[in-house]
Every structure is written in C-alpha cells, then in structure tokens.
Amino acid sequence: xxxxxxxxxxxxIGTGKKIxxxxxxxxxxxxMYWYQxxxxxxxxxxxxxYGVNSTEKGDLSSESTVSRIRTEHFxxxxxxxxxxxxxxxxxxxxxxxxxxxxxxxxxxxxxxxLVL
Amino acid sequence: xxxxxQAQTEISVVxxxxxxxxxxxxxxxxTYYLFWxxxxxxxxxxxxxxxxxxxxxxxxxxxxxxxxxxxxxxFNFTITAxxxxxxxxxxxxxxxxxxxxxxxxxFGTGTRLAVRP
Numbered sequence: 001x002x003x004x005x006x007x008x009x010x011x012x013i014g015t016g017k018k019i020x021x022x023x024x025x026x027x028x029x030x031x032m033y034w035y036q037x038x039x040x041x042x043x044x045x046x047x048x049x050y051g052v053n054s055t056e057k058g059d060l061s062s063e064s065t066v067s068r069i070r071t072e073h074f075x076x077x078x079x080x081x082x083x084x085x086x087x088x089x090x091x092x093x094x095x096x097x098x099x100x101x102x103x104x105x106x107x108x109x110x111x112x113x114l115v116l
Numbered sequence: 117x118x119x120x121x122q123a124q125t126e127i128s129v130v131x132x133x134x135x136x137x138x139x140x141x142x143x144x145x146x147t148y149y150l151f152w153x154x155x156x157x158x159x160x161x162x163x164x165x166x167x168x169x170x171x172x173x174x175x176x177x178x179x180x181x182x183x184x185x186x187x188x189x190x191f192n193f194t195i196t197a198x199x200x201x202x203x204x205x206x207x208x209x210x211x212x213x214x215x216x217x218x219x220x221x222x223f224g225t226g227t228r229l230a231v232r233p
Binding site: 041042043044045048058059088090092102103104105106107108109110112 | 149151153158159160161162163166168205207220221222223224225226228
C-alpha cells in the first residue's frame with residue numbers, strides 16, 4: 001500500500017482567500033491524482049500527473065491548479081476560494097503490480113474544505 | 117463512454133446478515149479494470165479489490181466475495197455475516213483501455229451500508 005498524506009484535514013476559510021491543499025506520498029509513485037467529492041458522494045477526477053512537470057486536467061472542470069515539481073509532492077491551489085469550492089478533495093497515487101502491469105490507486109485521507 | 121451504476125443508494129442490515137452490493141458497468145472496450153473501494157466515516161478510500169476483464173473468476177477474501185459476470189456487465193460485492201465495522205460507503209469503479217490499466221477511474225455514486233447491532 002502507498003503512504004499518502006494530505007494536509008490540512010479540515011479547512012474553513014473565507015471567500016477570496018488563496019489556499020493550497022498539500023498531498024505527499026512516500027512510495028515514489030509516478031502517477032498522482034486529485035478527486036473532488038461533493039456531499040452527494042460521487043467522486044470526479046479534476047487533475048492528474050504522470051510524473052514531474054506533467055499535469056493534466058481531469059473530467060470535471062475545476063478552477064484549481066496543480067503543480068508537480070517533485071515526485072512525492074502534488075499540491076492543489078485555489079487562487080480565490082468561493083463557496084462553490086466547498087467539497088472534499090481526495091489525493092491518490094498509483095502503483096503498478098509487480099508482474100501484472102496493472103495499476104491500483106491508493107488514496108489519502110482527504111481534505112474537507114468549507115468556504116464561507 | 118464508460119459508466120458505472122450503483123442503483124442501491126442506501127442499505128441497512130442487522131449485524132450477521134449477508135448483504136450484496138450491486139455494480140453494473142458500461143464500456144466499449146474489451147480490456148478494462150473494475151475496482152471496489154470502501155469509504156468509512158473518516159473519509160479515506162480504502163482499496164478492496166481489482167479485477168481485469170479477462171479474469172472472470174470470482175474471488176473470496178475472508179467475509180468478502182466478488183461476483184464478476186461479463187454477460188450481465190456486473191461486478192457485485194457480497195459481505196457475509198456483516199459487522200458494525202462494515203458500515204461505510206462502498207464505491208465501484210472502472211478504468212478502460214490497454215493503456216489505462218488503473219488510472220482515470222470512473223466511479224459509481226456509491227452505496228451507503230449501515231450495519232445495525
């Protein structure tokens with residue numbers, strides 16, 4: 001399993017503030033992902049990265065941005081938070097199974113964001 | 117386009133009952149991967165199982181078992197003798213394509229399982 005860390009776990013912030021959600025993994029995985037999960041429970045991919053200096057937008061349009069300067073670190077930034085950004089944000093990294101070439105995504109504990 | 121349907125929004129059972137969570141998927145690819153994840157109240161997603169489209173063998177892991185049927189595009193999950201600690205939201209997910217062996221997951225809407233003592 002991967003060790004994936006997300007900070008903060010909970011964040012309450014006012015409209016217009018800039019925020020960065022941190023995600024780190026210690027397993028050296030090349031692929032990392034950000035998902036957004038609204039109270040209705042469904043998860044949507046908003047960003048992914050296949051390695052250092054690689055970032056792509058996911059299926060759900062998001063005003064957030066990401067960067068991947070180091071393999072282990074994949075932070076997500078909102079330049080100006082709004083109430084519509086209130087959600088849970090889950091970070092994941094994926095590992096290839098030895099001998100199978102199949103990937104499994106492992107998730108961090110999530111950050112619950114509330115924008116007032 | 118790929119799609120995962122979990123028709124059961126919420127299920128409530130009494131401890132020690134068996135419960136089956138349904139998952140139906142849609143894909144045009146012949147190569148695809150199916151997953152189940154558990155999300156306890158603490159919020160993280162816990163990986164339970166991965167299955168590729170060429171492996172239709174059912175799998176059992178302790179009290180958990182999975183029934184993969186390509187003929188009905190289903191990948192159902194059964195918990196035998198449920199326990200209170202099984203209470204969580206369970207997600208079925210799909211990724212498709214030879215080059216996408218596990219990334220770009222499409223999730224179902226989840227099934228919330230409540231196990232009462």
